[in-house]
Amino acid sequence: IRVHDFPRLLDEVCEASLTPRRTVHRSLAMIIREVLPQLGLRYQPITAESLVFRFGNELDLPMKVQKVAIDMLRTASKNGLARTGKDPKGLAAACIYIAAKDGAIRRTQSLVADVAKITEVTLRSRAKQIKSRL
Structure with missing residues (x-):
C-alpha cells in the first residue's frame, strides 16, 4: 500500500x-x-508529512491548519530537528496539535494522541522538541 x-x-x-x-x-x-x-517497485517508509494530512482529516481540522502543521514540520527539520529514530506518528501528531492550538481550534492532547495511536507523554515531548526548533 x-x-x-x-x-x-x-x-x-x-x-x-x-x-x-x-x-x-x-x-x-x-x-x-x-x-x-x-x-520494479520500491517500498517507502511512512513519512510524518503524509500522516499529518491523514490525522488532520480524522480530527476534522481545516486544510489551512494541516498546511501550517506541514510547514512547521519542514521548518523544524531545516532548523536541525533530528527525525532519525523518531516515530513519524509522534512528529505528525505534535505538529497537528501545535498548529490547531495556534489556530484557536480546540483539540485535546488525549484526542490527538488517540488518533495517532501514541501516548500523551510522547505528544508533549515531540511538541516541546518541535517548538524549540521553530
Whole structure:
C-alpha cells in the first residue's frame, strides 16, 4: 500500500486482517525483499508529512491548519530537528496539535494522541522538541 503513497500503519493492517503483528511484519519483510524488486517497485517508509494530512482529516481540522502543521514540520527539520529514530506518528501528531492550538481550534492532547495511536507523554515531548526548533 505504501508503494502508492497510501500510508497505512502496521497495527492497522494487523487489526483489519485479524493477524498477529509478528506474522504481518514477517510477510511485509518478505514482500519488500523478494516481490517488489521483481515488479520494479520500491517500498517507502511512512513519512510524518503524509500522516499529518491523514490525522488532520480524522480530527476534522481545516486544510489551512494541516498546511501550517506541514510547514512547521519542514521548518523544524531545516532548523536541525533530528527525525532519525523518531516515530513519524509522534512528529505528525505534535505538529497537528501545535498548529490547531495556534489556530484557536480546540483539540485535546488525549484526542490527538488517540488518533495517532501514541501516548500523551510522547505528544508533549515531540511538541516541546518541535517548538524549540521553530
